Amino acid sequence: MSQLAAFIDKKRQTKPILSMTHVVYGYPTVQESLDWMARLMKEGVDFIEVQFPFSDPVADGPSIVAACHKALEQTLDVETCLAQLGKLAKDFPESRIVLMSYLNPMYRFGLEKFAKRASEENILGLILPDLPIEQAVDYRAACEKYQIDPVWLVTPVTPKDRLAMLASQANGFLYCVARSGVTGHSVHEDKAHENNHHTTSLDNYLAEIKQHANAPIGVGFGLRERAQIEQLIGKADIAILGSALLDAYNRGGQEEGIKLINALFH
Template structure:
């Protein structure tokens, strides 16, 4: 069992579901993004998914795209990002940080170097949503060498054979996209009986030995409650960014407490 999976297993003994929040590094400034990450960790989030911005974030909806473009008005570099979030990882040991970005900036940085530097900074997971697993042999080898979990994504339209393959190869946790499309507003339906989302997660669970995180479109307490007993991590992205944009850290924390506090 990887360090990340062991952390999730231990935390899940205390909570019905874990929280993962998404923050764009450098938005609206580097220091403000780091301050927001620190505040979230002080508030007790279990994970922060730190996105190193890219000009064409194809999986992301308008809120995160706008944040990435604003962040890229500054001169950002991957190594500095890793050093700065590594300090947060050391300062707040009850939480974990995973780095998310797209292949282009990470490939330019060097995938082996990325895994090595992530390990040095105690960043235990990497998410590259546009890197197909079939073309990732060297990346997987680098991650294995440095004991980093490459986190794969599956969606409701992933073909069954491919879903089984991705779930079977997952470690750390498997990122389960809750619905088709980009991040942002939810198409969840309020239903008391079994929903297609339940069927989808049950199908994944047949093949995945790693924990399961679910994201895309989570905005209401009922969405989080629907995942309890079916997933290990609820991932809050665009909704948290929208709250932050509207009312700063306090509005973001209020949303977090509304969704995750019993």
């Protein structure tokens, strides 16, 4: 079992579902984003998914795209980001950090170096949503070498055979997108997708994933209400809070964000 899966397994013995919160590194400034991560960890979130911004974040909805563009008004540096996250990982041993970005900035940094430095800074998982597993031979080898988990994504429209393959390859956890499209819209807003023959109910989708996955399951995209998180209990291990948390932070800073987390998870 990988370090990431072992951490999830241990935490799940005392919690029905774990919390993962998404933060854009550098938004609105580097220091404010680090302060926000520290506050989230202090408040007891289990995971922080830190997004290193990229100018064309194709999987993200409007709130996160705007935050990425704002963050990129500064000069951001992957090495500095990794070192700062490493300090947070040391300061808050009860939480874990997963780093998410897109292939372009990490390819420029060097994928093997990325895996090595992340591992050295006690970041246990890496998410690159625009890197298909078939084109990730060197990246996967580097992750294995440095004992860090590449986290793969599946969606409700992933073909069944591909879903089975990705689920069976997952180690740390499998990131299950709860709805097709970009982040940020509520699951309930997807009326237009209900007639799409690919789209199964969330329960059926997660049941199918569980048939193939030995790794823990995280579910994100569109989680905004406590009822949605309660629906995941017993079917997933991690509920991932992204755009809803950013929207709360934009409305009222850290206090508003923490209020949302408490309402959803406590």
